Structure formats: structure tokens, C-alpha cells
Amino acid sequence: MAVATTQALPVAIIGAGVAGLALAVMLRRQGVGVSLFEARPREALNEGAFLTLAPNGVNALRALGLAGRISALGIRTLGFEIMNAAGRRLVQLDERQSMQEAGAESVTLKRSDLLGALLDEALALGADIRFGHALAGIQDRPDSVHLAFANGSTADAAWLAGCDGVWSRVRRLCFPASPDPVYTGLTGVGGVVDLPFVEPTDGLMHMVFGDQAFFGYIKSDDGPVFWFDSFPLDEAAAMAKPDPAQLAATVRRLHAGDPPAVRRIVETFTHIPRGYPVFDMRHLPQWHSGRVVLLGDAAHAVSPHAGQGASMAIEDAVVLAACLDATPLPAQAFAAFQTLRQDRVEHIVKVSRRIGSQKQTKGRVALFLRDLILPFFIRLGSRTTRAVTRYRADLAPLEKPSI
Template identity: 45%
Template sequence: MCPIEDRAATINRAASPEVTIGICGAGIGGLVLALRLAKLGFRPILFEARTREAALSEGEFLTLASNGMNALRAVDCHDAVLSEGLETRAIELCNARGKRLALVDQSDHLATFGTPAVTIKRGVLTGILIGKCEAEGIVTQFGRRVTKVDNHAHAVTLNFSESAGLAVDLLAAADGLRSFVRTQIFPDYPLPQFTGLIGTGGIVDADIPDTDGVMRMTFGEKAFFGYLKTASHPVYWFDSFPADTPDAVRTLEPKALAAHVRQMHAADPEPNRSILHAVDRIERSYPIFDMPQLPIWSNGRVVLLGDAAHAIGPHAGQGASMAIEDAVVLSSCLADTLDYGAAFARYEALRRPRIARVVKLTRQNASRKRKNSRLSLFLRDLLLPLFIPMSVRASRKLFAYRVDLDPLEENHPVEGGRKDAA
């Protein structure tokens, strides 16, 4: 199996600086797509409705599993992200009384999969990718909100709210869960569906013990809580709680929202309560949505990727990694053929089976966070230690995927062996 850099010399016959590919959305998936397309010889142009400052400050943090970290090698950003992030060496699952239900050891990920899992501030990751785009001379236009998309036979024309329109040869919609491009190209597609869970999180200084690379999670009586702490960093914390509607806490002011979250975890074991005691305000909440399976991800010269094509909740820690993988596979498919329709079809065929596995795992994990009756909590504590080994095996298969080695093969190497050693 040859590395992706070697394959690039043979699969870029379709790439040309004359082929302009617009990318709507400068999130993680869109930025990686731009970097990979430029590396393969295309001319990408990024459009982002937010300002550059907003893009760098939005969100708190995320975890990239080994498959996502390895995928960043395709755009030469792996080392920078590794140096800025926190290695996540294990996940501990506890019940509402603080009793350990399971410990998922990830300390072998460097040796087995080629890189550890890394938790990193979202703004830092975005900054690394934006900086790389700027260093590579990739056109990135912030404050450009798309207001209309026309998918013609020979080009895609875009109108913007505060500037002149533009025509591109192809358009990739990386504009997230509520993709405007998707609504323009597929007006009959279903809307995202609320999952019944709302998440919050943040980074705070709290005087609690170092977890030594272990992300500790608690299935509380009313809500789910997780945190990570190292000696040289503050506490990275997150939670999710059941709600009847996505707007259940939207009207709460930041201090009131913090008080509501503290109340949800009032019966949690320590140090959860101490962490939240240090949180005096929470700026926003994140209702968690699911996306029904879409019939097709492309139409004419427009293609969807990331959350625009398949929303993946946070419950398996794979949302960002799937968007990065999408970008690497899509760019390689485009570089392998002069027929963009065939490239889009191949990209979708390669990605759908893997996305389906991740969505299934994510929904299973989410269902465990909705338990709140005494009986359901008892059954969860009883059965979770039995189910965790199965989830671990499924997750390790996800981690072993090396899209950076051969993006045009749905490679799922045998657990326990690195793909580049096969």
C-alpha cells in the first residue's frame, strides 16, 4: 500500500488550476477540503459567512480520534494539531454514585494506529487550518454569506448578501447541519430532527486532581457529564441533558444557564460539582440534532460533505473526524477522473457505509444518556459493563481506518495492526 503522497502523482490527471472549486463553509471539513484540493492541483475558493475572528472563537473543544488525526496527515497538519492538543489516553465511565462501570484504555493508540486521540480547542484547530490555507495562498473570503445558488449545466453561480456574485466550476457544501446550499439544491430534503438532548461545555480553572490523560464521564441521575484535566491546562468539561424541545433553555441568560446546569448535576459525585461551582456563566447551549438519511449527496455540479450530508452527534467523538475523512476522499475522487459526476458518485459510495456505522454507534451511545427513571438507571448500570466491550471493538475498527494512506479504498485494517505495516 503506497502512501497518499505517492498516489497523488498518479491520481491528479483531472486536477487543473483552471478548475475552480467553490467551498461554502470554512469549518473543519471545508478547510481540509481546500487544503487537499490545492495540494492535488485544483483552485479552491472558500466562502464563509462568519468573520475570521468569529470562526476562530466559536465553540469550545473537541476530540479527534486516531482516524481523524491520521487524516490530517493528508494536509500536513497532524504534527501541529498533536503539539497543541491534549493526548486522551483513556475514557472512564462512572455511574451516578461515582462507581466505575468501565475503563476504556487508549494508551496503545500511538503504537497500534499511528497516533493518539487528541482533545483540542476548536478555535486552535480552526486556526491551524486557516493559517495553513493562508500560507498556501488559498483564497478564503470571510463575511461572504451565500443568498442564492444556481446549479447550471456549465457552472454554479453564487449570489452573496453584501458583494457581487461569482461563478465556479464545482461547489462543495460544507456549511453544516443547517446547510443553506442543501436547501437550495435539495429543497425537498427533510430538516434535521431534535434528538431530545442538549449539550453545553467549556474550559474553566478549577482546583481538582489531574486526570493524567483520562477523560472521566458520569452517567448522572439527570444528566451526563465529562471532563479532562492536566497539570498544565484548565478543566475541559462538557455535559448533555434531556429536554422536550431544542429551545428548552435558549432564553436563559448565561448565569441562569450555568445555574440550571449546576442543578442538573447537584447529585453528581465529586469533582463534577466542584468543576461546575467554578462555572459562573455558560454563553450558549447546543441542541443536538440528527439528520435522516439523505437519498443522494450530489446534484449536478454541487456536492455535500460533513454535517451538510450526514449529521453526526457528539456521542461517539467522530463528527469532526468524519468531516475530515469526507474532505480527503472527495478531493481524491475528483483528482482521479475528468467526470465530476462519476467522482461524486464514487465519493458517496465510499463514504456511506462508514458513515452508517458511525451513526449507528452514535445513536446507541446517545440512547444511554436519556435514561432517567430509577429502573432505567439500574438496568443501565447493570448492563453497560457488558455492552462496553462490544462498543470498544466497534470503535477500534473506526480508529484503524487510514484514509491518509489510500482514500480511494474503503480500507478497514484488522484491529491490532497498523495499515502501513500490512
């Protein structure tokens, strides 16, 4: 029996999230064989609420040929407005000029719509995608990677990409000394709901620093309300499976004293299926070892406060594919990939962590100072945000971004 050479083996991807599916599309466009393994059933891709793709994320989708198709699935998100619990506007930023300079507009869309579009494209390009395959073991060999799954099946691959999220099984197996994800102290909930009585927000994400929680929503002219809520919760309670009716009651209670627009929305909630404890990753010194590399949240979990998690995952896929195209030896390509990406993503992790800390401010004096200085810091920080969102992974993936 002939022994298969490394060149004849496909690339293995673990995880059918944003990073994994985007990488599958990029590699198939380069003619590389791809086998993607996801532990959950296919229906799990319908889970989750929504996300916002920043201009850099939309531009990265251009490399996948999907920017227009995916942008059409969501709501143009052109800026934001922040109010305090008394209903006083603290700051409003219109980002249209910055987005025009970046060459793309932000878009808010259902997570399931993004994953569905990526999955459809990967399948159309011939990727082999298998659900119900929970990774059990990895053998990193000199010329291949051998994978074992909990269902008893095995597979061999030329190399392996761990795209399996913040609790990455690949990271725990191949990088046992790596730090664990860190709970930020905040838990999020969110959803998409038809509420005709809510006025359109004209492309602005409306956000409110409530007395006890941070609420945000956006609505197009005749579309549903995309809403999210973020509130402090101890880790044990955050990790426990909540009762949907009780979770909805908690959200209503947290916002009972907040502005009328928020109360009218949350008072419609009778069941919230689940909460999402917010974790991020401290510095991970090494993203690759032998024929294994980490992407997306597996390498650098970004909490949602900066709105960059999905965009960073798509950028990762574009940049790694470019590195492999330029340097076909996996170890060299992986090293180049980490060099190009690490400073940028770790900067965004820190920014997101800082934003999240503002949502946990308590005490009358602290709240007064926050409301006083927040507009200044947001406008100052918008300069950094513009530098982040102007990066074009689709045009210059092998150039190291300044941020």
C-alpha cells in the same frame, strides 16, 4: 471579452468549518484554485468549546501535512472512565494499545485551535477565503456554478462543495426534498477553564452518568479543564437563546447530587455563554447533484456522543480530493465519493445516536439495568470502535472501509 472556461474557474466551498477548511487545504495541495465563502465574520471561528479527534481523524490530518502540528495543540486522550451518580466506576478503558495499532493517539483540543490551524494552512497555500458572504442563490449550469450572496456579490466556480453544517444552505437550495436535521432530545454545553484544584486525569476522559445530566472532563498535568455536559431538554427551550447566568445555574442544579469531583467543577460556573442543541441527520439518499456535492455535517451530521464528527469531516475532505485526483469529471468523482463514504458515516451516526439514548435513561429500575449491562456493551462496542478508528484515509482513500 473572452469567456472564462470551466478549467480556469476556481472550486467554490461554502462554509469555513472543519470540512470546508480541510477541503481547501487538500485542493490547494493539488494545485486547484479555491474560493471559500463563510457567512459569518472571521471572529466566529473562535466560537465553540472543544472536540476530540480520534486516531482516524489524526491520521487523516497526515494527508494535509498537519497531524503533528495540530496534535501538539491539545491533550493526549488515551481512554475513558465512566461512573454513575453514586460515584461507582462502571467501566474504564485504556485505549493505548489500540491507538498504537492505529498509528495515532486521540487528542482533545479547542475547536478554535483546530480551525485556526486549518485556516492558516489554507491561506498559506493561497486559498481565497472570504468572510461575511452568506449564500443566497445557486445556479447549477452545465459547465459551471453561479453563486449569489446576500451582500450583493456573485461568483462563478467550476463546481461547488457544500460544507456549511447541519443547517446547510447548499443542501436546502440544491436538495429541497432532503430530510431536515432531527433533534436528539439532548443539549450540550462545555468549555475550557483553569481550575488548579482539579487533579490531572492522566490521559483519561472522566465521565459521569449523573442523576439528571451526563458530565465529562479531562485535564493534563498543568493545563486547563476541558469539560462538557449533556442533558435532556425540549426542543423549544433548546433552540431559545439562554441567559448565560441562568444556564450556569441550571448546570449547577442538575449536578447538585452528583459525585464531589463533578460538583466542585460545576460550582465554579457563573456564566455559560450558550448551549448546543444536538442534531443528527437521517439517511440522505443523494449527496451530489450536477456540479454540487455535500461534505461533513451537511451530508451526514454526526452528534458528538461518538467523538467522530470532526474526524469524519477531515476524512471526507481527504477522500473527495483523492476521488477528484483520480476522476477529474466532477459528477463521476462525486458519485465515487458517496459510494466510499456513506456506509461508514451512517454507521457512525447510528452508533452515536445509540450512545446518546443511554444519556436519557430514567427511572430506578432502568438506571439499575443500565449500570449492570453498560460495562458489557461498552467492552463489546470497543471492538467496533477500534475498527472505525483504524481506518487510514491518508494511506488508502480510494479503498472502501469495512466500517
